[in-house]
Amino acid sequence: NAGVTQTPKFQVLKTGQSMTLQCAQDMNHNSMYWYRQDPGMGLRLIYYSASEGTTDKGEVPNGYNVSRLNKREFSLRLESAAPSQTSVYFCASRHPKGEGDTQYFGPGTRLTVL
């Protein structure tokens, strides 16, 4: 049981390049989330998927797109990277069901945009 996995762990991009961050969970959770973490700003929600087949914008969606590929996988795409997108990105999953309703996090992707 690997929990939530993310690839890659580190990435350096040049301004204007595109890339996709991958996330997978093996806990059979319905909901998945993408956050970014910046110093002094805590975690900010980029996009989330309450269940397979649905996606919704969070607090800071501009410059990002997401795909809920299936129940296990939720990817985040940067179409044209900008230096302001330099951040640490965390994927999380959660199954909204009573006392099991806890969010679990992946190890993060550290992205630098030059």
Add this chain to the structure above:
Amino acid sequence: AQSVTQPDIHITVSEGASLELRCNYSYGATPYLFWYVQSPGQGLQLLLKYFSGDTLVQGIKGFEAEFKRSQSSFNLRKPSVHWSDAAEYFCAAHSGGYQKVTFGIGTKLQVIP
């Protein structure tokens, strides 16, 4: 609007001293409450959670938290801090179901010998 407030951005304690990290929430009804810890360069690990029942909850690594409805607080405590507790701590809340999770901005704990 729903919010979670961690009033202390940075706290320094001596090893062996007691610790209390503050968290206040603003929700229409009592939310589910969580504390996470993040060590440098790592992801977020769940320390403990409160859903209902006993207002004092025990977590991993010797941490506990007390839910106080009258103060809308969920403060994290540890009787004796170890150097390995140096990390950033996040309080979080949600209303259950498919509601989004709201995080505080985090409290960075420094432990001095």
